[in-house]
Every structure is written in structure tokens, then in C-alpha cells.
Amino acid sequence: xxxxxxxxxxxxxxxxxxxxxxxxxxxxxxxxxxxxxxxxxxxxxxxxxxxxxxxxxxxxxxxxxxxxxxxxxxxxxxxxxxxxxxxxxxxxxxxxxxxxxxxxxxxxxxxxxxxxxxxxxxxxxxxxxxxxxxxxxxxxxxxxxxxxxxxxxxxxxxxxxxxxxxxxxxxxxxxxxxxxxxxxxxxxxxxxxxxxxxxxxxxxxxxxxxxxxxxxxxxxxxxxxxxxxxxxxxxxxxxxxxxxxxxxxxxxxxxxxxxxxxxxxxxxxxxxxxxxxxxxxxxxxxxxxxxxxxxxxxxxxxxxxxxxxxxxxxxxxxxxxxxxxxxxxxxxxxxxxxxxxxxxxxxxxxxxxxxxxxxxxxxxxxxxxxxxxxxxxxxxxxxxxxxxxxxxxxxxxxxxxxxxxxxxxxxxxxxxxxxxxxxxxxxxxxxxxxxxxxxxxxxxxxxxxxxxxxxxxxxxxxxxxxxxxxxxxxxx
Amino acid sequence: xxxxxxxxxxxxxxxxxxxxxxxxxxxxxxxxxxxxxxxxxxxxxxxxxxxxxxxxxxxxxxxxxxxxxxxxxxxxxxxxxxxxxxxxxxxxxxxxxxxxxxxxxxxxxxxxxxxxxxxxxxxxxxxxxxxxxxxxxxxxxxxxxxxxxxxxxxxxxxxxxxxxxxxxxxxxxxxxxxxx
Numbered sequence: 001x002x003x004x005x006x007x008x009x010x011x012x013x014x015x016x017x018x019x020x021x022x023x024x025x026x027x028x029x030x031x032x033x034x035x036x037x038x039x040x041x042x043x044x045x046x047x048x049x050x051x052x053x054x055x056x057x058x059x060x061x062x063x064x065x066x067x068x069x070x071x072x073x074x075x076x077x078x079x080x081x082x083x084x085x086x087x088x089x090x091x092x093x094x095x096x097x098x099x100x101x102x103x104x105x106x107x108x109x110x111x112x113x114x115x116x117x118x119x120x121x122x123x124x125x126x127x128x129x130x131x132x133x134x135x136x137x138x139x140x141x142x143x144x145x146x147x148x149x150x151x152x153x154x155x156x157x158x159x160x161x162x163x164x165x166x167x168x169x170x171x172x173x174x175x176x177x178x179x180x181x182x183x184x185x186x187x188x189x190x191x192x193x194x195x196x197x198x199x200x201x202x203x204x205x206x207x208x209x210x211x212x213x214x215x216x217x218x219x220x221x222x223x224x225x226x227x228x229x230x231x232x233x234x235x236x237x238x239x240x241x242x243x244x245x246x247x248x249x250x251x252x253x254x255x256x257x258x259x260x261x262x263x264x265x266x267x268x269x270x271x272x273x274x275x276x277x278x279x280x281x282x283x284x285x286x287x288x289x290x291x292x293x294x295x296x297x298x299x300x301x302x303x304x305x306x307x308x309x310x311x312x313x314x315x316x317x318x319x320x321x322x323x324x325x326x327x328x329x330x331x332x333x334x335x336x337x338x339x340x341x342x343x344x345x346x347x348x349x350x351x352x353x354x355x356x357x358x359x360x361x362x363x364x365x366x367x368x369x370x371x372x373x374x375x376x377x378x379x380x381x382x383x384x385x386x387x388x389x390x391x392x393x394x395x396x397x398x399x400x401x402x403x404x405x406x407x408x409x410x411x412x413x414x415x416x417x418x419x420x421x422x423x424x425x426x427x428x429x430x431x432x433x434x435x436x437x438x439x440x441x442x443x444x445x446x447x448x449x450x451x452x453x454x455x456x457x458x459x460x461x462x463x464x465x466x467x468x469x470x471x472x473x474x475x476x
Numbered sequence: 477x478x479x480x481x482x483x484x485x486x487x488x489x490x491x492x493x494x495x496x497x498x499x500x501x502x503x504x505x506x507x508x509x510x511x512x513x514x515x516x517x518x519x520x521x522x523x524x525x526x527x528x529x530x531x532x533x534x535x536x537x538x539x540x541x542x543x544x545x546x547x548x549x550x551x552x553x554x555x556x557x558x559x560x561x562x563x564x565x566x567x568x569x570x571x572x573x574x575x576x577x578x579x580x581x582x583x584x585x586x587x588x589x590x591x592x593x594x595x596x597x598x599x600x601x602x603x604x605x606x607x608x609x610x611x612x613x614x615x616x617x618x619x620x621x622x623x624x625x626x627x628x629x630x631x632x633x634x635x636x637x638x639x640x641x642x643x644x645x646x647x648x649x650x651x652x653x654x655x656x
Contacts, residue, residue, distance in 0.1 A: 065556045066557050066558045066560040067556050067557070157584075157585045168521060171520070171523075175523075176525060177523065177525040177640040178525060178640055180552050180557050180561060181552075181560050182554055184560070279559070282563060285545065285588040285589075287587070302585060302603060303602070303603040305617075310619075368604040369603070370599050370601065370606075372590070372592075372599070398594045399595045400599070404604075414604050438615070440604065440615045442615045446608070447595065447596045447597070
């Protein structure tokens with residue numbers, strides 16, 4: 001039996017040339033010290049393969065039309081056998097892919113592995129990062145729920161701000177002058193055919209370059225990259241001190257990649273498919289579109305930019321970020337790789353990581369968004385007030401002051417907390433502010449009647465330290 | 477000697493010809509498929525949707541001073557467009573004969589603004605943009621007032637013209653000129 005199998009194998013190998021052509025690839029020597037820090041690229045690749053497989057599976061049920069997409073998503077999420085699980089796999093797979101491509105890129109930057117001769121590895125990697133984020137954005141749209149529809153609108157509104165080309169970019173986003181039945185079809189084509197096709201090509205080149213240029217050795221201080229001698233030095237290093245890629249180095253990739261897949265499966269099993277917003281009807285206006293977590297930091301940038309610089313930030317910031325990533329290996333392709341000799345690299349990574357995490361946090365709580373559903377102030381807070389102040393407390397809710405101002409834990413975060421307003425402002429100052437508004441506050445002069453202003457002022461006037469602390473203590 | 481040289485030049489030119497034929501044939505085949513395909517792909521970029529007047533209800537449906545939501549169907553004819561062909565607008569009756577129809581798109585980034593009737597404000601859920609009842613910016617990041625659709629009254633029926641929203645950039649200029 002074994003004899004027969006061996007014979008079949010030898011026959012096949014003779015015709016296919018597997019051992020002859022692939023064994024050198026498996027055996028090629030890699031630096032012995034390149035260990036756990038090097039597993040994130042392959043983890044990204046495993047996540048990508050999972051996305052292809054789960055995406056193909058979802059496409060057997062998904063209906064890429066404006067009228068059918070949402071219904072088919074509801075069907076996948078609620079009725080199809082294992083549908084919620086498979087959608088969960090695709091969502092958490094996307095999350096993992098974005099997470100690991102980010103970590104992989106940071107690692108490559110910290111190790112200065114973009115230097116000679118691996119500039120091409122870095123450049124194809126930046127392209128893959130852009131397309132991965134593009135897949136994240138277009139993937140979110142595939143749900144074609146209310147959030148997706150308004151996300152398209154938001155993308156179009158940003159596109160139109162690009163000088164000269166803005167109008168055409170907007171038409172490209174909408175697939176016409178305005179959102180229509182074609183919009184989803186176009187994004188479906190991008191998400192399922194065009195971008196993945198380009199990504200396959202770039203992943204092919206990226207992997208070819210990894211093999212051709214070899215896996216970088218961990219940097220050592222005082223051993224700079226010199227393009228004249230590097231290849232010879234690397235060859236000697238892996239000859240003298242290298243190990244065969246398979247299995248001495250690849251086992252870590254296999255183990256870590258499998259754990260990543262197991263993690264994605266666990267998340268998909270526990271949490272299932274991600275949330276589906278209400279149906280994609282542009283006339284249902286109670287929408288609060290938010291991007292998925294991997295783009296939430298960008299949502300925060302759009303809210304926090306100074307208004308006058310906003311168009312510039314929207315267009316220039318991505319251009320500068322990706323532009324400098326593309327420029328990096330052209331300007332710094334030799335010299336020291338060790339972080340001890342590259343303090344600016346450490347500073348940059350710190351700024352990027354802390355910045356993105358802060359923006360994530362801000363995006364998550366989005367203090368700039370009004371709280372439409374803030375409940376009226378409770379009786380415990382208003383019962384002891386005189387009638388005018390009590391009417392003022394009701395106005396505080398009805399006139400939507402509460403959407404942006406918080407009192408004792410009730411209300412929004414956009415404007416200052418008014419729990420102790422009377423400690424900071426006297427009656428005249430408050431009146432001036434209410435009637436005139438400010439940069440982020442409407443003027444209420446044309447909205448409130450004079451007696452309403454009086455009531456509101458009476459109420460706000462009770463918000464001083466003694467009453468605040470007294471009422472505050474009754475709050476849970 | 478001369479014979480040999482002649483053979484090699486003729487061989488070379490024969491190879492040149494074969495290369496030329498291969499590249500030209502390939503280029504031709506690519507072009508006759510590629511050019512129509514490119515035309516098909518970029519056609520939506522040049523698809524113009526003309527304006528179209530839509531009935532939104534009888535005059536009596538809209539009390540003076542109030543703002544309510546109306547739905548307009550766009551002028552495109554994508555059969556499977558479904559609700560994507562619909563656009564909402566906030567219709568405000570200023571007085572007996574005057575209406576304003578605001579696009580619901582916040583001029584900041586296009587999130588749908590809500591009419592908060594008790595506060596007489598349009599509020600955006602995304603980045604905190606606020607507008608007064610006449611569409612002027614009240615607070616937050618919006619660069620200019622809410623865009624408006626034309627409104628007319630025909631035989632006691634209110635009509636709003638669905639049309640492509642003006643380009644944001646153009647409108648920015650207008651509002652800046654108005655400010656100055």
C-alpha cells in the first residue's frame with residue numbers, strides 16, 4: 001500500500017516538478033534570530049485567506065442590489081444555517097486583518113526593514129495597507145443598512161472637497177449625481193472583484209520580494225545598511241548562521257496564524273454577526289451613522305478638526321500620511337536600523353499609536369454629538385425648586401439645552417457641564433450666552449420667549465455648589 | 477561571409493516582424509475589448525439626472541410656521557433602485573405663500589439633520605452641526621446653510637423640485653461672499 005502511494009507520488013512529482021521547484025523555497029535559509037516579531041505579516045495573510053473563503057461563502061446568499069441586499073443580510077444573520085457565524089467570521093476576520101497589517105507595518109518600521117534592498121517590500125506593503133482599509137470601508141457598505149447609505153453620503157461629501165477632481169470623485173462615489181440603485185452595485189464590484197484582484201497581484205509581488213530579498217535580520221546598533229555590501233553580508237549571515245525556512249522559522253507563523261484563526265472563530269462563535277442598522281431608506285432620518293471600529297479614529301478627526309482647516313485636513317492629511325509612507329524608503333534606504341540609533345522612529349511610532357488610540361477613545365464616546373435621547377431631568381432634582389425654576393428645568397430638556405449640556409450626569413458633552421453653572425456665571429452672563437450663543441452654541445434669542453429665558457435663568461441660577469452637592473449626593 | 481551576414485540580418489528582421497505582429501495583434505485585441513469596457517465603466521460618471529417636480533401634498537397639509545418631512549423621488553430610472561431613489565427634505569411653510577425645502581444633508585459631511593421642533597433647530601447627529609429653522613448655521617462645523625430645493629404651489633398642491641444638490645465648493649464661495 002505504502003509502495004503504491006509512493007509510486008503515485010513519484011509519478012506525480014516527475015510530471016509536476018514539485019520537489020525540484022518548491023523544495024529550494026522551503027529550504028531557503030533565513031536568519032536564526034528572526035523569531036516572534038516576524039509572525040504578523042503571515043497572520044495578515046492568513047486573515048486575508050479567511051476573508052476570501054468566507055467572502056465567497058457569503059456571496060452565495062448575498063443579493064448585491066439596492067432592493068435585496070438588506071433582506072439577504074437579514075436572512076444570513078437570522079435564518080441561514082450558520083449564517084450569523086459566517087458573517088461573524090468575515091467581520092472579525094476583517095478586524096484581525098486590519099489589526100495585524102497595522103502591527104506588521106509598525107514592526108517593519110521599528111526594525112527599519114524597509115531599507116535596502118527591501119524598499120519594494122515596503123512600497124507594495126503600503127499599497128496593500130491602502131487597499132485593506134478600502135476593503136474595510138467598502139465591506140461596511142455591503143450591509144447596505146442605514147449606516148451604509150449615510151456613509152456613502154459622507155464619503156461623497158468628502159470627495160467633493162478635493163480641488164478640481166472633486167466633482168468627478170463624488171460622481172464616482174455615488175455612481176451618478178446622487179445616491180441611486182447603482183451605488184451599491186458599484187461598491188459591490190469594488191469590494192468583491194476589483195480590490196481583491198489588485199490585492200492578489202500585490203500580495204504575489206510582496207511574497208516574491210520576501211523570498212527574493214530574504215527575511216530581514218533583527219537590527220543591531222552599529223551595523224548600518226550599506227547598499228554596496230549588504231547583499232554579500234546577508235548571504236554570509238544566513239549561510240553561516242541561518243536556518244531552513246521550513247520548518248525552523250515557519251512553525252512560528254503556522255502556530256501564531258492558527259491561533260489567530262482560532263481567535264477569530266471564537267469571537268464569531270460568541271458574538272456572531274455584527275449589528276445591522278435599520279433598513280437603507282434615505283428618508284428615515286433618525287440615523288446616527290458611525291463607522292466600524294477600524295475607521296472610528298478617522299470619524300473623530302473629522303469632528304475635531306478646526307472648522308477652517310477642515311477641508312485641508314480631510315484631503316491633505318491622508319495624502320501626507322500615505323505620501324510620506326511612500327517616500328520613506330527613497331529618503332532613508334541606508335544607515336542604522338537599530339532603534340537605539342533612530343530616536344525619531346520611536347517618537348513617530350509613539351505619536352501615531354497614542355494619537356490613534358486617543359482618537360479611537362474620542363470617536364467611541366463622540367462628545368461632540370448631541371444626545372437626542374437624554375431623558376428629562378428627574379423629579380428628585382427639580383421637586384424642591386420654585387415654580388419658575390421648575391419650568392426652567394423642563395425647558396432645559398424641551399429646548400434641547402440638555403442635548404449638549406450635562407447636569408448631574410444627565411445630558412450631552414458638547415458644551416460645558418452646567419451642574420455648577422451658577423458658580424461660574426452670574427445671571428447677566430448666562431443670559432448673554434443663551435441669547436447670543438457661541439461658536440458651538442446656537443443663539444436662542446429668536447427661539448425662547450422672554451419669560452422662558454427668565455425661567456431657564458431661574459433654574460440655572462440654582463445650579464451652584466451647595467445645591468449641586470446636595471442634589472449630587474442623592475444621585476446613584 | 478556576406479551570405480552569413482545577410483542571413484542574420486534577414487533573420488533579425490523576420491524576428492522583428494514577428495515581435496511587431498505579436499504586440500500589434502495583442503494591442504488590437506486588447507483595445508477592441510478594453511475601450512468599450514472603459515466606456516461602460518465610466519458612463520455613470522457622466523450620467524446626468526435632470527431635475528423633476530414632485531407633488532408633496534395639498535397646501536392645507538402644511539400649517540404656517542411648521543416644518544415637516546417630505547419625500548421626493550429622484551429622476552433616475554434604475555428599476556431595482558428601491559428606497560435608494562428616494563430623498564427626504566424638510567419643508568417649512570414660512571407664510572401663506574412662501575415655503576422653504578431644505579436638503580436633509582448636513583453641509584458639513586452629509587449626515588441627516590433632524591428637526592427638533594420644540595427647540596426650533598435642525599441638529600446633526602454626527603459632528604454636532606446645528607441650524608436655525610431658516611437653514612442658517614447656528615453652531616458647529618457646517619461651512620454654510622442647509623441647501624434648498626425649489627418649491628412652487630400649483631393648484632393648491634405644493635411641489636418640490638428634486639434636483640442634484642449643488643456642489644459644496646460652489647456653495648462655500650457663495651456663503652463667504654454673502655458674509656463679506
